[in-house]
Amino acid sequence: MTITTEPIVDVAPQELRRLLDAQRAAQALDPIPDAATRRDRIDRFVAAVLEHSAELAEALHADFGSRPVTTSMEVDILGGLEGIANTREHLEEWMAPTEVPAAMGGFIPATVQNRPKGVVGVIGPWNFPVVLVFVPAVEALAAGNRVMIKFSDMAPRTGAVFARAVASRMSPEEVVVVNGGLATATAFSDLRFDHIFFTGSPKVGRLVAVAAGRNLVPVTLELGGKNPAIVAPDADVAEAATRVAAARLFNNGQVCLSPDYAFVPASKQDAFVEAYRKAVLTYFPTFLDNPDVVSMVDDANYARVAGLVADAKSKGAVEVVIVPEAEQDRLPAAGSRRLPPTLLLDTPADAEINTEEIFGPVLVLHTYSDVDEAIAFVAAGEHPLSAYWYGGDTDDFQRFLLNTTSGGVSRNDFGLAYGNHAVPFGGVGMSGSGAYHGKAGFDTFSHQRPIAHHDLPTGLAGALVPPLTPERIAGVAAAAAAATADTVARLGRPDERGRL
Known part of the structure; x- marks a missing residue:
């Protein structure tokens, strides 16, 4: 064709x-x-x-x-x-x-x-x-x-x-x-x-x-937005890395639901990197000539993502490019728009890639000594379209749900909420408004x-127009006093500074 x-x-x-x-x-x-x-x-x-x-x-x-x-x-x-x-x-x-x-x-x-x-x-x-x-x-x-x-x-x-x-x-x-x-x-x-x-x-x-x-x-x-993936202390790191890699590389990362960055325990960073590398090479045993690779959609997007990586490297980030060793010296592949799967380690806070949605096959990897550091990082940023947690339904996970806001949350896999047609799909704040x-x-x-009606003998609007009779004035005052007393009884009275 x-x-x-x-x-x-x-x-x-x-x-x-x-x-x-x-x-x-x-x-x-x-x-x-x-x-x-x-x-x-x-x-x-x-x-x-x-x-x-x-x-x-x-x-x-x-x-x-x-x-x-x-x-x-x-x-x-x-x-x-x-x-x-x-x-x-x-x-x-x-x-x-x-x-x-x-x-x-x-x-x-x-x-x-x-x-x-x-x-x-x-x-x-x-x-x-x-x-x-x-x-x-x-x-x-x-x-x-x-x-x-x-x-x-x-x-x-x-x-x-x-x-x-x-x-x-x-x-x-x-x-x-x-x-x-x-x-x-x-x-x-x-x-x-x-x-x-x-x-x-x-x-x-x-x-x-x-x-x-x-x-x-x-x-x-x-x-879209900066979607996080947190690998919890109790997670199987190798399995989590394999699943995060698949989520990042689907359509070569050109997906609004893909994770942009991941947090792993500091003691398990090397294990995550090795498992991530192994997963990528399993998905793409060859890269430059592999017909299963999705290219970046155009030159501008290729240059944009490559520029984000270059900016991070110039500020001290460590780039890990994952392609077969025999192909390393053939990168970049001129004219092909085949941006290779990449991990960025030790990325400084002022790197542009920390605030710009990547939309490409690049994952920024952070570490934590306490998982609450990762939760606080997510909570401090713009609300993402999707947030990912790899690990059990633990107190840590419940704290993550309590303290962060996102369009949706998936635990242990990619885009689970998107595939369930019984739930609304949409973002919040910078990741969107409304749902479908x-x-x-x-x-x-x-x-x-709304369609409302009644068959009462008198109209309701007549009770809202003058004359404001003494009886009506007294009735409204009594209703306001009763409502106030009821509310105060539930709350208690404020102190002299206006606080409880």
Whole structure:
């Protein structure tokens, strides 16, 4: 199969607005589509991707320069199907109005209606450009919305195939895929969607949030961050190193969930390094010509990660490059963008790599004499998307959960929370806002509208307007005094300085 280079052609802002207006007009004709309609849209969307799966995988290989077709099939195409099946199964259940307790002594019953927001804009990343627009788009369809997708311009061949695939099964009034560069991405973010869903870097996420804020468009940000891996005192160090290596090197580290740094007991650093090296050489017995290696996506990202390593080395860090000995003198491989698996030891605090998300096959290794040092380090930094603990469910682990904040936590393996469609997936703070996957995704793309009513003989608003009679004034004062007394009885009285 031959995948041709696709030129990046920007879409004019007026054309983007036309597409949005067409979807909004279509939504107005069927504002709350039934379950059968939603399921049909999901099925056609899934079929469009699966029917073009081989072409998509080949395009991903071409866009990356080197990416195994099997890896793309496993993750970018098949990786979202289990969650989509879960969404299809629960669709009627999630759509149903929710009864809530009645107010005012049971006289004002209410329900909560799950209503589509309207037209959703999905902006995708380059590292897994198919699945990370595929899944949120399906969840938006499940919630009854229309969807416009801005595909990553860093995967132009894949974007062209994906757009053609979607158009083969979906009308542009249901789902439409937009390709283009920075001008298109900027104009897309400026559209007055009913919700914007963005996956990518914090730097670009800020720009999307600002654009959405100008239009008061709600936005979900799926970002990344400095994900920690703590190898606890009770952990099997060799096994932990093997698993951390796999987590760091998946997609050559170009994963928002990958650990950026690890902490190990100081007495076990050498054992960790040796086990990590052994694991890497097992995964990649050769490197420079190995077709299983994923290259860095482009020259800029190769240079960026290589620059982070160079900066750390210049400040005293020790670089451990892990490739077969016979290949050591052939690095770097000019033009291949094959950045080798690397450990950094003794990295000083002022190295840029300690604050910049790596997004490459480099792991910074720290040591501790007391595990609370590692916990405090994680707690002091920006909140990561995922935090990893290797060891038992001990008091140390519970202290780690208590004192740190992250989008999710996985113990003893990589990205466990991501694969469970019964839990929300998302970040917090610098690693994102909002969540999706399963019911959380359905809720993200729905407006929960309360509907309340009563059949009382008099209206409630009449009690809130004048006249303010003496009886009403006295009644309010008595209610305030009773509420105050009740609260003070629970808390106790403050001392003269205003503290308890």
